[in-house]
Amino acid sequence: MKLVIGTRGSRLALWQSEHVARRLRELHPGLEVELLTLSTRGDRELEKALPEIGGKGLFTAELEAALERGEADLAVHSLKDLPTEFDPRFTLGAVPERASPLEALISRSGARLSELPPNATVGTSSPRRAAQLRAARPDLRVESLRGNVPTRIQKALDPHGPYDAILLALAGLERLGLQQQVTEILPPEVVLPAPAQGALAVQARAGDEAVLELLRPLDHRPTRRAVEAERAFLRTLGSGCSLPVGALAVEENGLLRLTGRVLRPDGSQAITHTLQGDDPERLGAALAEAVLAQGAAELLEGTWV
Numbered sequence: 001m002k003l004v005i006g007t008r009g010s011r012l013a014l015w016q017s018e019h020v021a022r023r024l025r026e027l028h029p030g031l032e033v034e035l036l037t038l039s040t041r042g043d044r045e046l047e048k049a050l051p052e053i054g055g056k057g058l059f060t061a062e063l064e065a066a067l068e069r070g071e072a073d074l075a076v077h078s079l080k081d082l083p084t085e086f087d088p089r090f091t092l093g094a095v096p097e098r099a100s101p102l103e104a105l106i107s108r109s110g111a112r113l114s115e116l117p118p119n120a121t122v123g124t125s126s127p128r129r130a131a132q133l134r135a136a137r138p139d140l141r142v143e144s145l146r147g148n149v150p151t152r153i154q155k156a157l158d159p160h161g162p163y164d165a166i167l168l169a170l171a172g173l174e175r176l177g178l179q180q181q182v183t184e185i186l187p188p189e190v191v192l193p194a195p196a197q198g199a200l201a202v203q204a205r206a207g208d209e210a211v212l213e214l215l216r217p218l219d220h221r222p223t224r225r226a227v228e229a230e231r232a233f234l235r236t237l238g239s240g241c242s243l244p245v246g247a248l249a250v251e252e253n254g255l256l257r258l259t260g261r262v263l264r265p266d267g268s269q270a271i272t273h274t275l276q277g278d279d280p281e282r283l284g285a286a287l288a289e290a291v292l293a294q295g296a297a298e299l300l301e302g303t304w305v
């Protein structure tokens, strides 16, 4: 049997898809696994700010179309880039064990977040990162920064560039072997990651039992439960990666401990709350209800797209 993995062409996407291909070949000796590289709208429109391009499935539509046509059997995504509502034609066949969910600061001078000079410029296009940076350091200027991971690092380190520092997901840096560039790993108390950050999604056609059977041993239950809780929190708040919302769940003694944070985009107000529970979906929804009861909707006013 042969499996075709549809993938984006960025270095990070290719690493992630190769990783899944390697794991599947280990789990199923004799199985042939090939990659099919596709370009998505999110890859092509690199100059525009993400909220400006907007639209669901910016990085996924072309991969899903290839699944639908049968040109690919699987698609590998960063789970944090997937919409919180899944298209019923597809299913999450496996969520492999998560890498670090944390955020990494890369600064040109080697200064940590607390050591950056007053009014330093930090590059990020994520409203969640921007709001938390402003909350931690109201003096910072936050400037838009797009491009794939190596390009962003190049921009950050450019001595004539506009950025003193940038924020990236540690997982992506580790996957590309770029962790030696990291100045500081930010604790979740300072910058709470995006829901499902550091986790991969292996998507397949719903009901394609032959493929789903092959994916089953790749699934890591504690990771799946954690990301389900984080994504349920975001979904209940109105979904969308453009919201200044962070979430992180950890499994402790068989129980999930989920922390969520909602911010005003300018960082002037934040609500952070933690709940424990067993059922991921219910825990995520309950945490969202708890922060809404504390006024989260007012903080998010004007940010829903």
Ligand SMILES: NCc1[nH]cc(CCC(=O)O)c1CC(=O)O
Residues within 6 Å of the ligand: 078, 079, 080, 081, 149, 167, 168, 169, 170, 171, 172, 196, 197, 198, 199, 200
């Ligand atoms: N939004 C882009 C994106 N999607 C996944 C990762 C990194 C890997 C991950 O978080 O799973 C990144 C780069 C980043 O945010 O720094």
